Amino acid sequence: MDTELDVSFTVNGETLTRRIAVRQNLVDFLREELGLTGTHVGCEHGACGACTVRIDGEIVRGCLLLAVQADGRRVETIEGVSQSGEIADLQDAFHKRNALQCGFCTPAMLLTAQDLMQKNPNASREEIREHLSGNYCRCTGYQAIIDAVQSTLAARSPRGVSQS
Amino acid sequence: MKAPPFAYVRARELPAVFALLDRHGDTARILAGGQSLMPMLNMRVTQPGVTIDITRLPGLAGIELKNGNIHIGALATHAAIGASPVIRQHLPLLADAAAHIAHPAIRNRGTFGGSLALADPAAEWPACCVALDAQLVLASSAGTRRIAARDFFQGLYTTALQSHEVLSEVVIPVPAAGTRHAFIELARRRGDYAIVGVAALARSQQGKLCQLRLAYLGAGETPVLAEKTSQAFDLIDTFEKALTQAQSTLASELAPAADLYHSAATKLHLARVITARALKQLVQLAQPAA
Numbered sequence: 140m141d142t143e144l145d146v147s148f149t150v151n152g153e154t155l156t157r158r159i160a161v162r163q164n165l166v167d168f169l170r171e172e173l174g175l176t177g178t179h180v181g182c183e184h185g186a187c188g189a190c191t192v193r194i195d196g197e198i199v200r201g202c203l204l205l206a207v208q209a210d211g212r213r214v215e216t217i218e219g220v221s222q223s224g225e226i227a228d229l230q231d232a233f234h235k236r237n238a239l240q241c242g243f244c245t246p247a248m249l250l251t252a253q254d255l256m257q258k259n260p261n262a263s264r265e266e267i268r269e270h271l272s273g274n275y276c277r278c279t280g281y282q283a284i285i286d287a288v289q290s291t292l293a294a295r296s297p298r299g300v301s302q303s
Numbered sequence: 304m305k306a307p308p309f310a311y312v313r314a315r316e317l318p319a320v321f322a323l324l325d326r327h328g329d330t331a332r333i334l335a336g337g338q339s340l341m342p343m344l345n346m347r348v349t350q351p352g353v354t355i356d357i358t359r360l361p362g363l364a365g366i367e368l369k370n371g372n373i374h375i376g377a378l379a380t381h382a383a384i385g386a387s388p389v390i391r392q393h394l395p396l397l398a399d400a401a402a403h404i405a406h407p408a409i410r411n412r413g414t415f416g417g418s419l420a421l422a423d424p425a426a427e428w429p430a431c432c433v434a435l436d437a438q439l440v441l442a443s444s445a446g447t448r449r450i451a452a453r454d455f456f457q458g459l460y461t462t463a464l465q466s467h468e469v470l471s472e473v474v475i476p477v478p479a480a481g482t483r484h485a486f487i488e489l490a491r492r493r494g495d496y497a498i499v500g501v502a503a504l505a506r507s508q509q510g511k512l513c514q515l516r517l518a519y520l521g522a523g524e525t526p527v528l529a530e531k532t533s534q535a536f537d538l539i540d541t542f543e544k545a546l547t548q549a550q551s552t553l554a555s556e557l558a559p560a561a562d563l564y565h566s567a568a569t570k571l572h573l574a575r576v577i578t579a580r581a582l583k584q585l586v587q588l589a590q591p592a593a
């Protein structure tokens with residue numbers, strides 16, 4: 140039984156070993172201990188989606204996971220996914236279509252949209268909405284975000300045709 | 304807010320979990336997917352002495368067909384159930400219901416066992432388990448016992464699970480060939496907890512429905528199996544008459560509580576609406592559910 144634990148995991152490809160207070164959630168650890176502030180904190184109870192990160196390739200709520208639970212896992216944040224160029228086209232589409240205003244929701248929107256595009260390259264507009272339903276945006280009214288995801292999907296498709 | 308301090312143990316095997324539960328009783332909390340417990344910790348509505356992380360216990364996340372039953376491990380995630388070919392083939396009701404639970408990132412971590420143990424009255428899995436006549440396996444240092452889903456849910460967030468027990472798996476009989484299903488739910492937004500919903504099963508013989516089972520969520524303190532309503536839906540007459548009978552019987556079986564947005568009367572009305580949609584789907588009077 141511990142209130143602190145030694146754990147080791149990778150963040151954006153770099154292995155780190157730390158002693159972490161067990162009550163600290165993953166998003167607080169990323170922001171406060173590692174300075175990775177691209178992952179945002181909104182509600183801290185799972186409602187807004189701003190804290191989305193990837194664990195072993197799957198999107199999760201960073202506020203609903205203890206940092207020590209990442210032990211042995213592969214954590215990816217918006218910083219890593221951004222720097223690798225994996226979502227450069229999607230970021231460009233967000234920019235072009237005004238799919239962000241204050242930007243608070245954007246990192247999580249990008250990760251969630253990328254998750255959908257990898258799993259369902261033919262996603263319809265309805266499916267895009269559904270997949271992004273757990274991510275709040277208080278600025279854009281969502282239409283431009285859906286547009287950006289849809290146009291990126293169309294551009295990524297080998298036929299280059301919109302599937303809606 | 305931030306979670307209060309607590310001790311944490313990552314369990315490696317079930318007997319270790321039993322030992323901790325026996326020692327700490329009510330002050331111990333099992334941590335499964337954390338998609339309900341973590342919000343409670345962050346809001347400090349719960350302050351466990353020790354949190355027992357069971358997410359790395361081996362062998363508790365399986366989804367398997369054995370001797371005519373589907374065994375679902377307590378740690379199977381909502382996402383895994385939604386994507387499972389075994390579930391799609393044998394328990395399509397669960398496959399349909401999975402899509403209504405929260406959002407993709409939450410479905411990736413939230414577990415079948417966690418949802419049942421929490422027993423939120425508006426949750427999908429408890430109502431499905433009641434409709435499907437599931438057996439829940441509760442394990443402890445004293446051995447295991449089985450309990451029917453109907454008897455497991457006892458009240459608002461209250462179940463038959465005792466503080467020294469772990470819900471280890473759920474055993475669901477594969478419905479007889481020809482069984483039809485419908486899962487209909489109304490929510491304010493995609494992924495929100497249901498305002499009201501229904502898990503429906505029936506067999507169709509010569510155009511008649513038999514063995515109808517209607518289990519409602521969001522319509523009382525526990526999932527409600529509406530037996531009288533099921534019986535009242537008798538297709539000897541026209542569909543419309545049978546439906547009206549069933550809908551009027553519903554009021555005697557459901558006792559929905561008002562929430563922030565809906566009065567009890569509204570919820571009962573909505574329960575009647577989704578009952579009609581479910582029954583139409585079951586008798587295949589193909590009607591779009593919009």
Ligand SMILES: Cc1cc2nc3c(=O)[nH]c(=O)nc-3n(C[C@H](O)[C@H](O)[C@H](O)COP(=O)(O)OP(=O)(O)OC[C@H]3O[C@@H](n4cnc5c(N)ncnc54)[C@H](O)[C@@H]3O)c2cc1C
Nearest residue numbers: 185333335336337338339340405413414416417418426470
């Ligand atoms: C924004 C949001 C929206 C949501 N929407 C929905 C929804 O629409 N429908 C829905 O059904 N759920 C919804 N949920 C809840 C989600 O489905 C949870 O995953 C589920 O309620 C609990 O499962 P868990 O594995 O996360 O359990 P945890 O949060 O880890 O645990 C929940 C409780 O069950 C106990 N417990 C867990 N596993 C066991 C076990 N094997 N044996 C004994 N006790 C156990 C824990 O001690 C705790 O008290 C939502 C959650 C969020 C954050």
Ligand code: FES
Nearest residue numbers: 181182183188202
């Ligand atoms: S901060 Fe995690 S969902 Fe809002």
Ligand code: FES
Nearest residue numbers: 240242276277278
């Ligand atoms: S751009 Fe401001 S919250 Fe989405």
